[in-house]
Amino acid sequence: MSRWVGAPLPRKEDARLTTGRGLYLDDVARAGQLHAAMLRSPHAHARVVALDASAATRLPGVHAVLTGAEAAAASRPIRPLIPTPVPLPDWCLAVDRVRYAGEPVAAVAAVDRATAEDALERIRVEYEPLPPVVDPEAALRPDSPLLYSELGTNVLWHDVFAYGDVEGAFAGADGVLRERFAIQRYASTPLETFGAIAEYDAGLDAYTFWTNDQRPGLTLAILAESLGIPQARLRLVTPDVGGAFGNKRRPAYLLVCALLARRAGRPVKYLEDRLENLGALMHACNGVMDVELAYRADGTVVALRVRDVADEGKNLVSPTQHNLIKLGNIVNGYRIGAVAYEAYSVLTTKCPSGANRGIGKPFMCFAVERAMALLARRLAMDPAELRLRNYVRAEEMPYTTPPGAQYDSGDYPATLRRALERFDYAGWRAAQARARAEGRLLGIGIATSVEPAGTNLASYELITGRRAASGSAEAAMVRVEPDGRVRAALGDPASGQGYETVVAQIVADELGLTPADVDVERGFDSSTTPWLYLSGNYSNKFSVTDVGAVLGAARAVRDKLRRIAAHRLEVSVDDVELAEAEARVRGVPGRGLAIRELARTAYADVLGLPPGEPPGLEARHAHQNPLARPVGADRTVRSQLVFSNAAHCCLVEIDRRTGAVRLLRHVVVHDCGRELNPLIVEGMVHGSTVHGLGAALLEEFRYDESGQLLTATFMDYLKPTALDVPDIEVDRLEHPSPFTPLGAKGVGEGGSIPAPAAVANAVEDALAELGVTVRSLPLTPERVWRWLQNPEEAR
């Protein structure tokens, strides 16, 4: 049955992607297409006093100009994900006020990008600067300048949650560890930037969008509302996507292209340049977490209290995501019986925050795993031992955490033990002692984490008090074509995950074919791909929703093939099985019909079908993950659904002269259940881990006090190169989830979650002689060098 699922099959898509024959957004050229550029605010916060674009309109080659005021007249505001106490209209271009440096105020469509950029220089804008709001804690104060005076505050959401007897647990504890941690802004920065092409058909009053947007279901809803036309007249197509990681979504840009295309009567393409991408698309929230761990003298953690401030920047589209996801995973892999969590989602005059690989969980893990490391230090326990004492145990699965997450499967202690073994923990502790005696700064860091998959959108009811969207689901299609070959499509557009290969493996197993017989569509096309509002490439959801959709569709086609074969061979359906491109009669060698022949019956020779069987060999199926539930009366919720887990061990050495942290080894042991394609799984683990290493050591969107981004190019915003990171060493356990159709669990985000904490723990361990406490990232040479000079400032 399972001939292909589980095989480390090289990817089908690589035949085109290694030879330059992919089709990325900028490779799509629609007839007569124009190119758009956007004029962006130089101020973090200002009133737009006057805007005159008339000179831009007159430049030869310019076909359309759109100002904020015109956009507001021609479209409706973009619907926020959570309703605000008073309406805060958010149009696709800023209208009378700009709220971050880089916010677009006008756009031009011209014959080429260079001409469009020339035209931007002719637009005159008069700004009246207003005080910026840069620091999220300062933004909470009553005297802070406000982004929206009508809101009366910069706080979009504040709430306090308590699960279990928190006060009692703290009162009865032997000790309490209190620490404040911060995380910087960073992003996964896909190598291809974000963009769209919009085409308007005046005859049909309909739009087609080509875009690398990674969440088409939700985006289509927003486009229809803002353009005021039925969804039936919108088509959205995704080509090959050059990485996404949560960052690729900005409905405003699609709207700008649509309005320009309508004005110009020609297709309009907009693609960010890198400055626009780094400064204005999407950053992971920076923020502050105050953590209190109540513990017994033996190291058992009995309660956790967290105050969590998430800096959303000017994010009205998807705020509170980071808070909610932290809440849902706040105990990490530990059996902590009582939890208090206070959330602040705060607006500042910075780039909008949004989804970024692991959303919120890297900071959750950084704070919790740093606290565990500090507790081990305080109790003079080995940090591995402390964790082993506190894990949820395999025999407790499925285990429900105080806030309501259900950890479905896995063996967390075994995962850490395997990692310690692979790392040779005891050996390196001994080596470390020798190195220290020689004056070297060698450090070992451990961090472990849960890695959830699938987001239950019902969790937003905690904020809004009403349910708009809920659950986690995806849709797929499988069709045996008249020639007997197979086509499949999925509502989740891949951005590097290899779905064309993995989906082909799944379908091939169900239909008795090979992956070579199955063509999986490149991306998403709302006019042919089955899709839901929930469709998209996000939240690690492939294994927990998409696989079920593909399987459901494939099995419906499989059963139909068996019924047709049984009818034609005059045997019972139960006796027909599919193998080697045939429907065979079980136990009767040589008796069977080729799938190609059955396809001929289904599409052409339809009188040969069983009575009542409709022609065709196509099925659509949508799968809802069965674990999602509405919010409970006690405010518990399964905000995410199926849980993988991982343990990281990291070895660093610090150069005393420069403060540079060198990563010597990084071992990952992970458990994502059944691996559908181990080659692809391992690649995801490498890549996500390096995202975490970048956040730990290099990456930071730094703002100055006036709200200007100081790291807006790849010369200043440093990504890991091949020389910055070691070969990631990977090993795995395999505890299948009982709650997914093939036992697979999420794997896309994993490494990005514990890697920053593992590095931080290793750096602190290397600096043990100085007594330094690592409270924030990234651990750049400058910061570490300062600590080496003056350890007092970080104790």
Add this chain to the structure above:
Amino acid sequence: MNEVAVRLRVNGRDVRASVAARRSLADFLRDDLGLTGTHVGCEHGVCGACTVLVDGRTVRSCLLLAAQLEGAEVTTVEGLTPAGGLSVLQAAFQECHALQCGFCTAGMLATAHELLAENPAPTRADIRDAIAGNLCMCTGYVNIVRAIELAARRLRESTAGRP
């Protein structure tokens, strides 16, 4: 707009063109010649996605102007691809899963090509050093290093053939 006449060879073919003086080599290859296998990732010479070979050496095509290329021999990923199949390096990239989204791949291949032409037996450290100017946001580089190692071994073991 100033136009400049240039004559060059691209992937073995003679090209004569009149280009805007401000046109980058990357835009010239992609928009004028339709060679969209070369990708533009940062347009400020850091990410390496747009790397192509000029007279056998890697260059950032976003940092060169097409008008500078008079008489040059340019090779892009299309020119590194044999008719009807994959090159040794391309096959190794597929086999080792050295790409995920594929956006950096053309530039990585150009850089690997240059490396193997100069050093047929690179160590892992040599490979990491060579590709340090090409960013990959997906793979963490592990499988790219493996793929280049594998291709180098295959090329050494075979008597002829190009990377």
